Amino acid sequence: MPLLETAVVASDWLKHEADNYRSRSTGTLASGQGKLKSGAVLAQLSASSKWVVAAASGSDGSQTAKAILLFAADATDADVPIVFIDDDAIVSHNGLTWGSTINDATKRAAAIAQLRAQSIKVREGA
Secondary structure (H helix, E strand, C coil): CCCCCCCCHHHHCCECCCCHCCCEEEEEECCCCEEEEEEEEEEECCCCCEEEEECCCCCCCCCCEEEECCCEEECCCCEEEEEEECCEEEECCCEECCCCCCCCCHHHHHHHHHHHHEEEEECCCC
């Protein structure tokens, strides 16, 4: 019998957010991002203000981690509306997912520092 993939939910990584959902915002996930799980680290494109998976480098805004996707989304073929955490939150590094170019401890540390600049504290452990 094949193993089922466990769904990631916000409570897996979101440990504290501001009262009255002040940590949450809405936006548009750009088409072509594929199927993203809750906990995907996001960046905002400068030209369109749409959101994409954060990258280790770039010059279009994708290189700056600014938010974390709250609910899973599928932007394989079209832009989709999303809800994300972008301020005043504490999250666990367990459950966060990183773009394919954020692939080592140094790049993750840089992205974590960028999230910290948004008042999102990434904590080790559960």
